[in-house]
Structure formats: structure tokens, C-alpha cells
Amino acid sequence: MDLFLQLLITGVMVGSIYALVALGWTLIYKCSGVLNLAMGELTLMGAYVCLSFYTWGIPFPLAVVGMLIIGFILGLLTERLFLRRMVGESILAVIMVTVGLSFFFRGIVAFTWGTDTRVFDPPVFPAEPIRWGRIVVGQVYVWSFVAALVMLVVFVAFFKYTRWGLSMQATADDEMAALSLGVSAHRVYALAWAIAFMAAGVGGTLLGNINGLNISVGYLGLLVLPAVVLGGLNSVPGAIVGGIAIGVLQNLSAGYLSRFTPGGIKEIAPFAFMVIILLFRPYGLWGWVKIERV
């Protein structure tokens, strides 16, 4: 029982990081219909930028803020330079552009920061774990959870209460109607990319604090796919729940199944799960079905 709780709690905590990245992915998909296969590279870029700031001696919170600003700008630029010209092109062509972007960013990362694993040094979070009875959780997990939660709340509040947040939701619902009210679709797309960059950057930074940072953190970009499929691709709450579920699933499968397998079950489980979900719930758990009044 203790093992189960332990796995569950750390699973939720890591899952909250996935949730953040999944939210960014969903936002782009919802607003502009782009299926973004470069999400993992967005997390890499953000994480390395933050790491650089931190290594230069900038305090961690400020390094994060700096990373958020750079992420925002990179998001706007990416949309402007690469995606805008693709508006109206076939879905497959747009997906291929995001694949191209992923190689492009990966190249930048490898060129600028090398391929060795880098760590946040000195460690940002105290090494001393937190104990609740017999359950022991590393502080880095707890703080990551808190940070991810804060970011999620900020984003959800942004969508719900701000002018641009509402206009983004409106564009996702009915782009033409939003245009008729003077909402610029280009700005909405650009904003979606900017927010995705910021969310991914925070996610990458937090994971980098847990495991160290190297190019394999970009695996997160693949991992969001089962999360968003579970959530239903275009649902923000779905992405959040999906991300957390994938974190838990990974941890439980690692805890209980890895002794029966030669290893790697943790990496495979989310995708096996995604296939099963797709078989039974092709729209995910919260996917939009068009509202039909009866």
C-alpha cells in the first residue's frame, strides 16, 4: 500500500509537468488546427535557455522569468516565420513543417549546448526529501508540482478571464465568427505558439531539475501525444487530466511491471495505453463532440 501511494504521488507530480506541456500542445491544435510534432524541441529550447541563465548566476526564479520572455518571443517568431505561410495548406504539409521545425530546434540545441547531460548546478531544490509517515518524496518533485500547478492556474485564468484568452477560445470554436468581430486569427495563432513555448519551457526546466538535461528530455514531446489523445486533443482540462494520468501510469508500470520485463516498460506503457484508448474512445475522454441540441 505504501509503495502504491508513493508511486501514485510521484506519478501525479511528474504528471503535472506533462500536463503543462500537453496544455501547450492542445492550445496550438485547438486554435489553429496544427498538429505540432515539435513540442519536445520547444521543451528543450526553454529548458536550455533557463539553464544558461542559471549557470550565469541569475537566481532561479529570475532565470525562469527570462526563459518565459524568450519563449514568448520565440513562439511569436516561429508562427510568423514558419507557420503563417502554411495557412490553408494541407494538414499533412503543415505537420511536415512541424517535423522540420523539430529537427531545426534540435540542431540549434545540439550546436549551442552540446549533447552531454547538463545539470542545474548548484541544485535549485534542496536534496532533503519530504516525509509523510512512511512515504518519502523528493523536494524537487514537490516543488515541480507546485510550479506546474501555479502555471496551470495562471493559464486557465488567462483563458477564462482575459480579453485575448476569450478570443482564443472563440477562435477555436468558430474562427469565421471571431473574425467578424475583429479578432485577428494570426494573432491568436501567434499567441498560441507563444504560450506553448512558455509552457513547454517550464515543463522542460522542471524535468531538467529532476533528471538532468540532455536531448532526451525532448522525448516529452512524444509523451504529450498519449496525454492529449486521452484528453481528446482539443480539450484543455482533458490535456491536464491526460498529462497527470500518463505520469501516474508511467510510475505504476515502472513500479510494478519492470521486474517482469527487460526494462523500458515505463517508456512503452503510455503508448500502449494510447492505442487502447483510441480503440475504445476515439475522441478521448473529453474530446469535443459538436454540441447537438435535442
Next chain:
Amino acid sequence: MDERRSALQINNIEVMYHEVILALKGVSLEVPQGGIVGLLGANGAGKSTTLKAISGLLKHEDGEVTEGSIEFLGQRIDKKSAEEIAGLGIVQVIEGRRVFEHLTVEENLRVGAHLRGNGAHLRRGLDAVYHYFPRLKDRRDVQAGYLSGGEQQMTVIGRALMARPQIMLLDEPSMGLAPMLIKEIFEIITRLNREEGISILLVEQNVKLALATAPYAYVLENGRVVMDEPAEKLRENPDIRDFYLGLTDLGARKSFRAVKHYKRRKRWLT
């Protein structure tokens, strides 16, 4: 037509979709400041295309004004983006009650005020919408996808009102609604025109209703204006009586098919 200054003037425009489909072939039209003008015509005549050409939405359907010009208060707008045009105070209510279905009624209205900012404007706008559509106030927290058809039509008109338009382009606001609701909505449209001074270009297939609301109307046919006259004259026009009002000189109502065949022989069908 009217001595008042014109708000909107369309001069002989031609519209192409996808650079090959010619949808409008020389349409001219004028809406006086503070006036209501009707735009009538059968399915596919080009009514919605005309509205989209004005609002700039055309560009997002791969359409283009290839000839002629559109002027709003003397300023040329046919090359402007939809965003700029909305900013000038021209708001189109697109056909088919296109609410943002996952947003609540009030959130829909707030998106309407997108270009007008938050704060005092927003509050005043909401008060005005709830004044004209008290029913929306009761349903403000309901997801718009679950509203009745009439409430959805009210939401999209209210949403356009939030943009503080000088001219509203209404595309078939009566479509698919019960007669009682149609009456209510058209009364409100008339009040918006009278009390708020909003000019209105009204596209309708319900000709009787349109001619009762708009003192002047244009008839579109195959992308051309084939008639434009004051409403009372149009009501007396035998072609309009035949084709749109279903009151033929021969007495019996004709089926749509029969009317269509008959229509082909009419002289105003070039």
C-alpha cells in the same frame, strides 16, 4: 433614394472565389446613414457574398473583390483586412447563428467587445445588450451551444452590438425560427436602428418580413442587382408578388418548382 449621407456605398463590384468562380458580376448598392436596406434574392444569388465582401471575411474564404470599390463614410475599405473593417464599425452577423458554443452567453458577448477593450465600455455594452435582450440576462451563464435557436440568434446579434457598430450586416436572422420569435427579433432590430442609430443592411429570404422592416431594398439574382426600389413599390411589383410573396395573379399558390420555371421567362432575369 434618400437625401441622407450614405454610410456604405458599393460601386459595381465583381467578386471571384478561388480566382475562377465569379460570384458577383457588378453589384452596386447604397446604405444611407441610419437607414435600413434590404437585400433579397434566391439561394445562391450572392447575398452572403455581398456581405462578406463588405466585412472583409471574403478574404478568408479565398475570395476577392476584383473590380469596383466599396466605401464606408467616404473611405475605401475593399482592400482592408476583416480586423480593420470591424474596427471601423462594420460588423457582420454571419448566417446560421454561429455562437461560440463552448463559451457562455456572457463570454460570447465579451468576445464581441474584443476591439473595444475592457472596463467601462464592456459594462455599458453588456447593460445595453441585456436591455434589448432581457432573455439573455437570465441565460448569461449558460453555454451558448445549449441555447434555443431564438436565444442563439439573440446572442449573435447582441454580440455584434457589443462591437459598437455603425452598421450591422445581418444575414438571414429569421432563418429557422418560429414566427413569434421572428417578430420579436425583428422588432429589436428596428429598435436598434431607431434608438442606437445603427445603419442596417438586412439579407432575408423572408421577403414579406424584409419589406416590412426595410423601407428600401435590392433584389439580387445570379450575382447581379436586378431591381432596387422602395419597399412599397416592390410589394406591388408583379414579379416579386409571384416569385417571393407567393401571391400570383392567377390565384393559386405555385409550387417552388413551378415558380422557378416561370421565373426563367421573366424579363428581369437577364
